Amino acid sequence: MKQNKNKTSLGSAPGKIILFGEHAVVYNQPAIAIPVLDIRAQAEISPTDEAVVQIHSNDIQLNTSFDAMDKQDPIRKVIELILIKLSIRQPKFNLLIKSDIPVAAGLGSGAAVSVAVVKAICKFYGHTIPLTSINEIAYEVEKIHHGTPSGIDNTTITYETPIFYQKNHPVEFLMPKGTYSFVIANTGIQIKTKDIVDAVRQRFEYEPQRYQAIFDDIGQLCFSAKQKFCEADYHGIGELMNENQSLLKNMGVSSQILEEFVGFARDAGALGAKLSGAGVGGNMIALVTDESKKKVREALIKAGATHTLITTLEGKNE
Ligand code: PMV
Numbered sequence: 129m130k131q132n133k134n135k136t137s138l139g140s141a142p143g144k145i146i147l148f149g150e151h152a153v154v155y156n157q158p159a160i161a162i163p164v165l166d167i168r169a170q171a172e173i174s175p176t177d178e179a180v181v182q183i184h185s186n187d188i189q190l191n192t193s194f195d196a197m198d199k200q201d202p203i204r205k206v207i208e209l210i211l212i213k214l215s216i217r218q219p220k221f222n223l224l225i226k227s228d229i230p231v232a233a234g235l236g237s238g239a240a241v242s243v244a245v246v247k248a249i250c251k252f253y254g255h256t257i258p259l260t261s262i263n264e265i266a267y268e269v270e271k272i273h274h275g276t277p278s279g280i281d282n283t284t285i286t287y288e289t290p291i292f293y294q295k296n297h298p299v300e301f302l303m304p305k306g307t308y309s310f311v312i313a314n315t316g317i318q319i320k321t322k323d324i325v326d327a328v329r330q331r332f333e334y335e336p337q338r339y340q341a342i343f344d345d346i347g348q349l350c351f352s353a354k355q356k357f358c359e360a361d362y363h364g365i366g367e368l369m370n371e372n373q374s375l376l377k378n379m380g381v382s383s384q385i386l387e388e389f390v391g392f393a394r395d396a397g398a399l400g401a402k403l404s405g406a407g408v409g410g411n412m413i414a415l416v417t418d419e420s421k422k423k424v425r426e427a428l429i430k431a432g433a434t435h436t437l438i439t440t441l442e443g444k445n446e
Contacts (some may be wrong), residue, residue, distance in 0.1 A: 136174040139247025143167040143229040144236035144284040145312060145404045145413050145439075148372050149293075149350045151328055151379060153278040155340075157347030158294040160302070160354065161284040164312070164439045169227035169240035171248035179218050181207060185225035188241070194219075202272045206242045209265045210249045213257065221252060230435060232318035234405020238273040239281040242266040262286050275322040276329075290441065292354050304443035306360030310413045311393065311424045315385045316434030317409025324381060324406040331380060339379070346375050357443070366399025366415045373402035381407030389431055396420065396427035 142163040149159025176182070181194035183203060190203065197204040203225070211219055223245065229237040246262050266282035274281075280293045292300040332339040349368050356364040373390055376382055382390075386403045389412045393401040397420030404413045416424045416438075425436050 135252075136172055137248050137251035138170060138172055139244045139249070139251060140168045140170045141240040141243035141247070141285050142236075142288055143169075143240055144281055145310065145411070146234075146280065147404070147413070148353045148368065149346055150280075150403075150405060150407070151325070151376070151381060152343040152346035152350075153280055153293065153295065154276060154325060154328075155332070155343045156295050157343050158292055158297075158350040158354075159278070159280050160290070160292055160350055160357075161280050162290040162441050163284055163288045164229075164235065164437070165288065166437060166439050167229045167235065169225065169229055169237060169244045171241070171244040172224040172226070173248045173252040174222045174224070175252075176220050176222050179220050181219055181221060181223060183223045183225065185227075187227045188225060188231060188237075190225070200272055202238060202242065202269045203245065205272060206245050206265060206269045207249070209268055210246045213261065213265065214250070214253055214255055216253060221249075223248070230314055230411075232320065232410070233314055234319065234321070234403075234407075234410035235312075236281045236285050239266050239270055239285045242269045242282070243285050259286050273321065275325060290357075292350070302354065302357060304357035304360070304441065306362070306443050308362070308365075308441040308443070309416050309418070309421055310439050310441075311398070311416050311421060311428060312404070312411050312413050312437045312439060313389055313393075313425075313428040313431075313433035314411050314435040315383075315389065315409045316432070317383075317385065319406050319409045321406040324408055328379060328381065342375050342379050346372060349375070360443070362399055362415065362417070369400030369402045369413075369415060370394070373400075376403055376407060383408050385409070385432070386412055389428055389433065390414075392427045392431045393424050396423040398424045 153159035398414035
């Protein structure tokens with residue numbers, strides 16, 4: 129394997145939002161997620177003469193060397209896994225990570241960094257590995273971030289395409305009909321997915337029947353949503369987003385600020401709105417039309433969103 133000695137190698141990966149099915153997906157229900165191509169994590173590998181790996185990143189506050197990193201550090205883990213995969217024993221490079229994906233906000237920043245690093249290291253050593261292998265590595269690292277990840281984040285981000293995802297089933301790549309715009313609004317409250325997933329598990333163990341019923345309802349809703357994407361039924365999808373939000377509220381993963389954001393978005397004309405990701409804080413999403421998108425965004429800024437973004441998913445032409 130030949131090291132790309134004089135060249136800097138780049139890898140990048142997008143953010144993601146979950147449209148339907150977060151949490152329930154951990155309990156084997158299906159979920160639907162799409163990549164957010166407007167925000168990305170980037171990894172840049174450049175050659176050095178020393179046998180060290182250095183990592184510099186302003187965005188995720190990391191200025192260290194590989195050896196100094198904790199063994200359970202996700203970035204150390206991803207480097208380790210890809211070097212084993214490529215049989216590289218004495219790595220020499222600098223790694224620079226840049227990302228405009230907000231961290232701890234339910235937008236997949238951890239998985240995006242993993243995928244970007246794997247791609248950049250592969251390129252640096254002149255090697256191509258299949259996306260399935262990139263996804264496997266990113267999934268291993270997700271275990272550090274999430275504890276018991278469903279795998280939806282890493283899969284959406286690796287393939288950069290909308291997916292219908294169910295654990296232990298082949299991933300289905302979706303090609304929705306129509307064009308979908310979403311306003312994404314950050315509550316500014318950072319969340320630890322692992323803590324929220326653990327809390328849901330505790331409640332599930334305490335009240336298994338109640339929680340199983342919520343998960344089942346969310347699963348059913350995902351099958352309907354998949355169908356509605358094929359029909360470009362925007363109003364139907366919006367209604368299902370609202371139903372999913374009610375079920376997430378019953379699950380105990382919404383919060384006052386998320387409920388307020390969702391309410392303001394709907395009042396401003398969103399077809400549907402819900403939290404996206406683990407909940408409690410992080411981001412919410414609203415399905416908007418060309419007419420409503422500006423109003424919805426403004427309403428969310430007025431409600432206190434620390435950051436907003438409009439992302440568009442282009443499906444098949446109608
Ligand atoms: O990383 P987040 O906050 O987008 O959460 C991932 C979605 C969960 O369903 C809550 C967890 C998982 O592993 O699927």
